[in-house]
Amino acid sequence: MATPAQKLADALDVLERLQTRGRVAIRSADISRTYRERLITAGFLKEVMRGWYIPSRPDEPLGESTAWFASFWGFCTEYLTERFEDQWILAPDQSLLLATGNRTVPPQLLVRAPGGRNRPTELIHHTSLIDTNLALPPVRDRMVDDDGLRLFSIDAALIAVTGQFFTNRPTDARTALATQRDGSALLERLLEGGHSVIAGRLAGAFRNIGRDRIAEEIVATMKSAGYVVRETDPFAANLAAPLPRDPSPAAHRVRLMWQDMREHILEVFPAAPGITDPASYLARVEENYVNDAYHSLSIEGYRVSRDLIERVRGGDWNPDGEEADRAHRDALAARGYWKAFQAVEQSLARVLGGDNAGTVADEDHPAWYRALFAPSVVAGLARASDLAGYRNAPVFIRGSRHVPMRANAARDAMAALFELLRAEDETAVRVVLGHFIFIYIHPYIDGNGRMGGFLMNMMLASGGYPWTIIPVNRRADYMAALEQASAAGDIRPFANFLGELVTAQA
Structure with missing residues (x-):
C-alpha cells in the first residue's frame, strides 16, 4: 500500500505536468478530486473560486497573497479564454496601464465580452472580475501582450478612455501619449469616428507633455476635414519638463x-x-x-x-x-x-x-x-x-x-x-x-x-x-x-x- 508521502508525490507529479505546459489556472477538470484534495491539504493548491485553483507554496503563511498576485494576470488570461475563447478584451483604461508597463493588480478587473454577465465574479484577496456584455472593438484596434491578455491598442485606447483617465492617472496617460511617434494612427481613428471633442482633448494632452507638433497636426487635420476642434488640456497640472523622444x-x-x-x-x-x-x-x-x-x-x-x-x-x-x-x-x-x-x-x-x-x-x-x-x-x-x-x-x-x-x-x-x-x-x-x-x-x-x-x-x-x-x-x-x-x-x-x-x- 502506498504511503501518504507516495500518494502526495503522485498528486504533485500531475500538478508538475500541468505547470510544465504553462498552466497557471488549474480547473477541477484538470486534476482528479483525490489528487486535488491532497494538494490543497498539503498547501500546493489554493482555491481562487469554485472550480478554479492556482499553485501555491506550502510554507506560505495563512492569508499570504503573494501566490495570487504573482499568478493574477496569467490566471485571468486562462479563465477568460476558457469562458469566451478569443472573444474578450480588457477595458480601455486597463489596457493602457498594461500596455505601458503598469502591471499592478487592480481591485476589480473590467472586461468586455459579448455574452458577458454584467456582474462581478469574486476572487481572493479583495479582488474581483466583471465581464460586461459589450461588443469588441475592430480587430485592428486589438493587441495581445506577452501574458496572452487581450488589450485595446494604445492609440485606440487613448481615444476610448474618458477625460477622467487623464486626471486620475496622469503618469499612465502621459506614458501612453509619449509612445506616439506622430499623430497619424490617432487621426485615422478620430476622422473615421468624427471625434472632434476627443481630438481637442488629445491635442491639449500632447501639448501638455511638450509634443506641440502632434497637437497642431491633430487640430489642423481635423479642421481641414470640416470639424470644429477646441483644444483642452485634460490634465490637472502642467508637466515640469517636456519628455525626451524615447521609444521606451x-x-x-x-x-x-x-x-x-x-x-x-x-x-x-x-x-x-x-x-x-x-x-x-x-x-x-x-x-x-x-x-x-x-x-x-x-x-x-x-x-x-x-x-x-x-x-x-x-x-x-x-x-x-x-x-x-x-x-x-x-x-x-x-x-x-x-x-x-x-x-x-x-x-x-x-x-x-x-x-x-x-x-x-x-x-x-x-x-x-x-x-x-x-x-x-x-x-x-x-x-x-x-x-x-x-x-x-x-x-x-x-x-x-x-x-x-x-x-x-x-x-x-x-x-x-x-x-x-x-x-x-x-x-x-x-x-x-x-x-x-x-x-x-x-x-x-x-x-x-x-x-x-x-x-x-x-x-x-x-x-x-x-x-x-x-x-x-x-x-x-x-x-x-x-x-x-x-x-x-x-x-x-x-x-x-x-x-x-x-x-x-x-
Whole structure:
C-alpha cells in the first residue's frame, strides 16, 4: 500500500505536468478530486473560486497573497479564454496601464465580452472580475501582450478612455501619449469616428507633455476635414519638463514618476547637512557595518546573527555542521554582504571626494552586485550567469499588488533612473526616489533590497546625511510605505518613513 508521502508525490507529479505546459489556472477538470484534495491539504493548491485553483507554496503563511498576485494576470488570461475563447478584451483604461508597463493588480478587473454577465465574479484577496456584455472593438484596434491578455491598442485606447483617465492617472496617460511617434494612427481613428471633442482633448494632452507638433497636426487635420476642434488640456497640472523622444514606455514612466513625486519629498524630508569631514564619515560607516548587515540581511529573510557577521568579516566562517544547507546559504549571504560593503565604501570615497553620486552609482553598482553574490557562485549555490547583471525573468514582491515590469523594460527603466540621479540637484529627492524607484523596477532576481539600501546610502552620503539602516523590526512599516508609492502613487508615506529614520540616525 502506498504511503501518504507516495500518494502526495503522485498528486504533485500531475500538478508538475500541468505547470510544465504553462498552466497557471488549474480547473477541477484538470486534476482528479483525490489528487486535488491532497494538494490543497498539503498547501500546493489554493482555491481562487469554485472550480478554479492556482499553485501555491506550502510554507506560505495563512492569508499570504503573494501566490495570487504573482499568478493574477496569467490566471485571468486562462479563465477568460476558457469562458469566451478569443472573444474578450480588457477595458480601455486597463489596457493602457498594461500596455505601458503598469502591471499592478487592480481591485476589480473590467472586461468586455459579448455574452458577458454584467456582474462581478469574486476572487481572493479583495479582488474581483466583471465581464460586461459589450461588443469588441475592430480587430485592428486589438493587441495581445506577452501574458496572452487581450488589450485595446494604445492609440485606440487613448481615444476610448474618458477625460477622467487623464486626471486620475496622469503618469499612465502621459506614458501612453509619449509612445506616439506622430499623430497619424490617432487621426485615422478620430476622422473615421468624427471625434472632434476627443481630438481637442488629445491635442491639449500632447501639448501638455511638450509634443506641440502632434497637437497642431491633430487640430489642423481635423479642421481641414470640416470639424470644429477646441483644444483642452485634460490634465490637472502642467508637466515640469517636456519628455525626451524615447521609444521606451518604461523609461518615460520612471521620468514621469520622478516629476510627479519630487515636490512631495521636498515638503517633508529633512534638509541635507552637507559634507564636512569625509574621513570621519567613512569611519562612522565602518562602525555601522555589523548593525547594517544584520538588519539588511534579516529584512530579506536570511537568518543571521551578529556573531555570524563578525566571523564572516574576520574570515572565520565554516558552515559545515550548522544545519547544513540553510546555514551554508546564510553564511555565504553574510560573506557576500561583507565583500559588497567594502566595494560600496570605495564608491563612497569617490562621492565624498566630490564625484557625482548618480554617476558613481551607475558606474559602480555592477561591482557591488558581483561582490554580493560571488561567494554563492564559487560555492556552487548560484549560477555563474547570475553575476551577469539585470534579470532576464519575471520577479514578484511578497504580498504586493505591484508586479515589477518585464525584464527588457527594466533595463530601459534603470538607464532612466541613473540619468535622473545624475541630473537631480536635491539630495533628498535622490535619496527617496533612488531607493523607491530601484525597488519599483526590481532589476535583479535576488538582492534588490540590499542593493537598494546601498544605493540609498550612496545618495545620503552625497548630502552629508548619516548612513541609515532600515531596521528589521520596521519591515512592515517599510513595506506598507513602499506599497503606497508603488500601487497608489503616493510617495509621502515613504518619504516620511525614511525621513524619520535619517533624523533618528543623526
